[in-house]
Amino acid sequence: MKKIILLLTCIAAVGVSAQIGTATTVSNPDSKWTFGGYAGLGGAFGDGGGVSVYLSPRVGYKLTENLETGLASNVNWSNSKYYSSTMVGVGPFVNYYFSRSFFLSGMFQEYFINQKNKVDNLKYSGDEAALYLGGGYMQRLGERTYMQIGGMYNVLYSKQKSFLGGGFIPSIGIVYGL
Numbered sequence: 001m002k003k004i005i006l007l008l009t010c011i012a013a014v015g016v017s018a019q020i021g022t023a024t025t026v027s028n029p030d031s032k033w034t035f036g037g038y039a040g041l042g043g044a045f046g047d048g049g050g051v052s053v054y055l056s057p058r059v060g061y062k063l064t065e066n067l068e069t070g071l072a073s074n075v076n077w078s079n080s081k082y083y084s085s086t087m088v089g090v091g092p093f094v095n096y097y098f099s100r101s102f103f104l105s106g107m108f109q110e111y112f113i114n115q116k117n118k119v120d121n122l123k124y125s126g127d128e129a130a131l132y133l134g135g136g137y138m139q140r141l142g143e144r145t146y147m148q149i150g151g152m153y154n155v156l157y158s159k160q161k162s163f164l165g166g167g168f169i170p171s172i173g174i175v176y177g178l
Contacts, residue, residue, distance in 0.1 A: 010140070034060040034177035035069060050080025056173070058093065068095045068178070072107055085115045089130075097138070097178070104135040105152060113163055128163050130154045134172070145176045 016045070040054035060070030069092065076087040093107035108131050115124040136150015149172050157167030 005121045031177060032060075032062040034062065034070065034096045034175055036173055036175035036177075037072075038171060038173035046102070050078060050083070052076070054079040058173075058175075059173075059176070060093070060095070068097070069093065072109070074109070083116070084118065085113070087114075088112045092135050100140065100146070101138055102135065102178070103138055104149070105133070105147065105150065107132045107152065111164070124164065129156055130164065132169065141174070144178055145174065146178050148173050148175060 009101075035058070037055070037057040040052075041058065042052040042054075043050060054074065056072065056074040058070060058072040060068045062068050071090070072093045073090040074088070076083045089109040089111040091108040093105065095168055096104045098104075108129070111128045111130065113124070113126050115126065116122070132144030132152035132154050134150055136148055138147070141147055141148045151168060151170045154162075154164065154167045154169070157164060165168070
């Protein structure tokens with residue numbers, strides 16, 4: 001029985017995190033505005049158990065057919081028996097598209113963090129800057145809708161100083177308006 005619970009916990013920790021694309025429609029087909037983002041949901045079973053929710057909406061503007069800039073935000077909320085955390089980030093991004101199949105991306109985020117260790121009643125509040133550079137692949141889903149699959153690395157990440165868990169972030173999302 002313990003092996004089954006351990007297996008389910010491992011699957012939940014690794015596989016339950018689901019990326020769900022979001023998109024908004026625009027009535028004007030000639031609009032230079034783009035909308036989209038992604039969302040995630042995760043959880044863990046067991047004594048400590050918990051849930052984690054991640055939302056990342058974005059709005060952009062096409063400067064040229066292949067160059068887009070805009071504003072991205074995100075909210076990450078986690079809660080378990082022993083720990084709770086809220087992290088909010090906001091900042092500009094820029095994407096360059098190659099033949100609507102590939103893209104390069106840069107994004108600056110300023111994160112505002114609140115954590116609480118429920119066992120020791122220790123609290124932490126702070127902020128951290130991140131500069132992500134990366135790129136990925138795009139798959140057309142409709143006339144002006146694309147799924148983006150890629151990854152980015154935070155070039156400001158420092159293992160000794162950073163609050164963030166790692167420098168690399170994978171992403172899967174939907175963008176409407178390209």
